[in-house]
Amino acid sequence: MLFARDIMIRNVYTAHRDDKVQTVLEKFAQYRISGMPLVDDSNHIVGYISDGDIMRYLGKHVDTSVTSWIGAVGFYYGAAMNDDAYNRVNFDELKENVQDVCQKTAGQVGVRRVITIDEDDNLVDVADTLSRRKIKKVPVTKNGILTGIVSRGDVVRAVVQKVLTLDNVEDERKPS
Secondary structure, three states: OOEHHHHOEOOOOOEEOOOEHHHHHHHHHHHOOOEEEEEOOOOEEEEEEEHHHHHHHHHHHOOOOHHHHHHHHHHHOOOOOOHHHHHHOOHHHHHHHHHHHHHOEHHHHOEOOOOOEEOOOEHHHHHHHHHHHOOOEEEEEEOOEEEEEEEHHHHHHHHHHHHHHHHHHHHHHOOO
8 A cells, every 4th residue: 555655755845934925936936836835944834825826816916817917928928919818918017916926925825724644644545635625736744744745646656656566467477
């Protein structure tokens, strides 16, 4: 039987709840991640922040629609944008709102109630938590301390590896 401790990523990038969102976004870009646990000085999980949390914050606190944000990102990266989408983008407002959210703390923008799993949870329970809660990754703890993180991809890879290993064992048992 596999457990969370067997498949988790142990080197977890984290942020402190008092870190600015700009710092969090820089870590997202540097480490090519989309979310991270927020921890206190003792490595206890006190929150979680994702790119989705930042987008939701912007959506709640600005008059600009999500379509406008997407259009602005497309414009920035040189993607083709139709005139209607371009005309809906108020670039001055966009700049101001992005600057505003970047000055917020991770604790203000992220979530405080975090779903976690224990290192000793089995793979079936881990998969069930990810599926039922509709989350992409879940922090792993031992005695309340962050020890790792498990993503849906980690679960899928573990299951596929286990199935392939079982197939090889069964193939070896078959008479020639």
